[in-house]
Amino acid sequence: MGKKGAKVIATLKDIAKLADVSVCTVSRYLNSDIVIKKETEERIRQAIKELGYVPNVVAKSLKRNETTNVAVILPKIDNLYYAAMTAGIGEILGNHHYNLFIYEVNHLNLDEREVLQLMRENMVAGVIFIGLSYDMSFKDSIQILLDWNIPVVYMNRQIPYNGYPLIYPDFMKAGGLAAEHLRGKGRKRTAFVYKNKSSEFIQSNINAYKDAYPESDELIMIDLDGDMDMDRCVDRLLEEKADSVFVLSELLTANLTKRLIQRGVRVPEDIAAIGFGYSLISEISTPELTCLDFGDKEMGRKGAELILSQIHKKKVEPVTVLPVRLVEREST
Amino acid sequence: MGKKGAKVIATLKDIAKLADVSVCTVSRYLNSDIVIKKETEERIRQAIKELGYVPNVVAKSLKRNETTNVAVILPKIDNLYYAAMTAGIGEILGNHHYNLFIYEVNHLNLDEREVLQLMRENMVAGVIFIGLSYDMSFKDSIQILLDWNIPVVYMNRQIPYNGYPLIYPDFMKAGGLAAEHLRGKGRKRTAFVYKNKSSEFIQSNINAYKDAYPESDELIMIDLDGDMDMDRCVDRLLEEKADSVFVLSELLTANLTKRLIQRGVRVPEDIAAIGFGYSLISEISTPELTCLDFGDKEMGRKGAELILSQIHKKKVEPVTVLPVRLVEREST
DNA sequence: TTGTATGCGTTATCAG
DNA sequence: CTGATAACGCATACAA
Numbered sequence: 001m002g003k004k005g006a007k008v009i010a011t012l013k014d015i016a017k018l019a020d021v022s023v024c025t026v027s028r029y030l031n032s033d034i035v036i037k038k039e040t041e042e043r044i045r046q047a048i049k050e051l052g053y054v055p056n057v058v059a060k061s062l063k064r065n066e067t068t069n070v071a072v073i074l075p076k077i078d079n080l081y082y083a084a085m086t087a088g089i090g091e092i093l094g095n096h097h098y099n100l101f102i103y104e105v106n107h108l109n110l111d112e113r114e115v116l117q118l119m120r121e122n123m124v125a126g127v128i129f130i131g132l133s134y135d136m137s138f139k140d141s142i143q144i145l146l147d148w149n150i151p152v153v154y155m156n157r158q159i160p161y162n163g164y165p166l167i168y169p170d171f172m173k174a175g176g177l178a179a180e181h182l183r184g185k186g187r188k189r190t191a192f193v194y195k196n197k198s199s200e201f202i203q204s205n206i207n208a209y210k211d212a213y214p215e216s217d218e219l220i221m222i223d224l225d226g227d228m229d230m231d232r233c234v235d236r237l238l239e240e241k242a243d244s245v246f247v248l249s250e251l252l253t254a255n256l257t258k259r260l261i262q263r264g265v266r267v268p269e270d271i272a273a274i275g276f277g278y279s280l281i282s283e284i285s286t287p288e289l290t291c292l293d294f295g296d297k298e299m300g301r302k303g304a305e306l307i308l309s310q311i312h313k314k315k316v317e318p319v320t321v322l323p324v325r326l327v328e329r330e331s332t
Numbered sequence: 333m334g335k336k337g338a339k340v341i342a343t344l345k346d347i348a349k350l351a352d353v354s355v356c357t358v359s360r361y362l363n364s365d366i367v368i369k370k371e372t373e374e375r376i377r378q379a380i381k382e383l384g385y386v387p388n389v390v391a392k393s394l395k396r397n398e399t400t401n402v403a404v405i406l407p408k409i410d411n412l413y414y415a416a417m418t419a420g421i422g423e424i425l426g427n428h429h430y431n432l433f434i435y436e437v438n439h440l441n442l443d444e445r446e447v448l449q450l451m452r453e454n455m456v457a458g459v460i461f462i463g464l465s466y467d468m469s470f471k472d473s474i475q476i477l478l479d480w481n482i483p484v485v486y487m488n489r490q491i492p493y494n495g496y497p498l499i500y501p502d503f504m505k506a507g508g509l510a511a512e513h514l515r516g517k518g519r520k521r522t523a524f525v526y527k528n529k530s531s532e533f534i535q536s537n538i539n540a541y542k543d544a545y546p547e548s549d550e551l552i553m554i555d556l557d558g559d560m561d562m563d564r565c566v567d568r569l570l571e572e573k574a575d576s577v578f579v580l581s582e583l584l585t586a587n588l589t590k591r592l593i594q595r596g597v598r599v600p601e602d603i604a605a606i607g608f609g610y611s612l613i614s615e616i617s618t619p620e621l622t623c624l625d626f627g628d629k630e631m632g633r634k635g636a637e638l639i640l641s642q643i644h645k646k647k648v649e650p651v652t653v654l655p656v657r658l659v660e661r662e663s664t
Numbered sequence: 665t666t667g668t669a670t671g672c673g674t675t676a677t678c679a680g
Numbered sequence: 681c682t683g684a685t686a687a688c689g690c691a692t693a694c695a696a
Binding site for chain 2 (some may be wrong): 683684687688689690
Binding site (some may be wrong): 665666667668669670671672673674675676677678679680 | 681682683684685686687688689690691692693694695696
C-alpha cells in the first residue's frame, strides 16, 4: 500500500552496495569505533537514509552472543507494588537502551525450570526476580542461571545471600518505626495482623518491634487465615482490649479500619492503625492511613542498576537494604 | 564452581556430533515435523540430555525472520488499569509461548519514530498500544509499523478506524448505564466531573447520557483543571443543587466523595456518586462506590488474541467493542 | 582508511 | 529416513 507494494527490508549489504563500499565499512560507520573518510561516510549516510535502513538487533545479538533484554519475573503484574517496582526497573533500563521482558509466573503454566530455560533460550542479558514474602519460588533453582552466566537480582525478599545479589527494604527497620511511632502515641496493647506471611517474616517483625519498644505489652498475634475472618479479627481486638494494630499489608489495613468503624470503634481514638505499604490505598481510605513506605519504585531503579552493573562485568554489593519511611496520617 | 569451570554452551552441532547424526536431523527431531527412526531419535534424546542442550531462539529468529515477542506500548505501568490490561495480555501470550516486551513511553526519552524503530530493530512479532483517552500519541505514526508489516492493535481508545484493529470498551454504553441507573434512583440534576479528557470524549458521554435519560435536567459540567480544585467543585455542586455526580475517573470519584462527606454532604442521600472504573479503589472507599467496570483484564486478553491472529495471518475484526458493566454499591 | 572472509546457531533446500 | 550445504544479518580478524 504505502509506497511500492511489499516493502523489502534493507540490510547492511544493500546500503553497502548503494554507497559503493564494503559491508564492513558500513558496520564500522554504524558502530563508529574507527574513523572513516569524510566522503565515504557521507555516501553511507545517504544510502541509509534512502533505503530507510534499520539495524537488525537479532542478528547483532546472535553475532555478539548477547542481547540487551532484561527479564523481570514476578508473581503478578496487576498489583500496585510490583507494578511500581517494574516502573522503576523500566525507567533505568530504558535510559540505558535495554528492553524489558515481563514474565508473570502465575500465568505461565510452566515449572520453574522451564521458566529459567526460557531465559536462556532468549539469551536475556539478566533476570530480576521480584519475590513475595510468603513464597519460596525460584529461591533454589536460580542457581542454574548462574551456571549459565546469566546475572540475577533478587528483589523484595529478605533471604540469606546465596550467590546472587539481594535487594530489599529494611523490613526490620519497619517494625522499629512502627513501634516507636505507637510508643510516641502512648499505645501499649498492639495487635499484629497479617495474612499469607511466612513465620520467619512474622518473627523478625516481632523482634524488631520488641527491640524498639521493649516496655510494650505482649503482642496480640492475629493470622487472617481460614477461620479468622475480618469480623472475628475485630472481636478479638475488642476482647483483648487492643489500643492499636500493626497490619502487615496496606489493603488489609484499609479493610480492617473500615470494619472497625462499621463496628463503632473509633480510629484512631479507640484503636490506632498503621500498615505496611504506601500506595493510593492508604490515601483513599477513611481515615487516611498512617503507613510504611518501602520505596517500591526506587527499589526497582536500584535493582535495575544492579543488574546492569553485572551485565557490564562490574562488581556489585551482595546485599542492598533500602531505607523505609513512616508516613503519618489520620489513622494514628 | 558448578561443574567444570566455565560451562560451554552446547549447540545443535554438539549434540549432532555426540549422537552421531547430522545437524539437520537434530533440528528435525526438535521441530518434529518429519518422522525419524526410533533408534536415532533415542540417541539424540540422550545427547540433548547429556549436554543440557537449550535451543537458541535468537538464532532461530534470525533464520526464520520472525520472533515470538510482542511489545506493549503504554503510558504508565504502575497504574491499576494498564496493569490489569497488561496482565490479560501476558496471560494469553504466555499460553501461546509468546514473550512480552513492555515499553513505558513516559520513561523513554525517545520520540515516537524512535520507539517504533525499536520495534523493528527487535523484530517484534506485533505491537499492542494502550491509549490514554486524552492522549493522541502514536495515533498517526503507527502507519509506519504497517508499512513494515508489523501487526498492531490499538487498545482502550475509541478513535476512527485507520488501518489497524481497535479494541475498546463501550464507552457510549457506559454513559447510558449511568444515566439509567441514576434515573432509577430518581436523580435529575447530575453533574459530569472530569479531568484530562478530550472534548470528544466528554461530548460523546454527554450524548450517551442524554439519549438514555432525555428527561434529565441539563447536565452540570465541571472540568477539574487549573483553577477548579476539589473544594471549588463541591461548592459548585452545592450551588447548582446537584443530586448526583457522574465522575469520569474512579480515583476522582473516591476523592470527590471523600471531600463531600468532609463537607457534611451525605452520600448517597444528598448526592449520589457513580464513577468510571472498577478496581480496588471503589471498594476501599467509604461509602463503597457504584462504578462502571470496563473489564480491563478481559480487554487485555482479547487484544492479545487480536495480535496473535494477525501474526498468524488470520483476518481480524477492525473494531472490537467490549461490554461495560455497572456495579451497584453504596454510593448510589 | 577500506575490503575479504569467516562464523554466530539455526532452518531450509536440495540430493541421496 | 538422512546428510551436505547454503543462507539469515551482522561483526570482526586479518589483509591490503
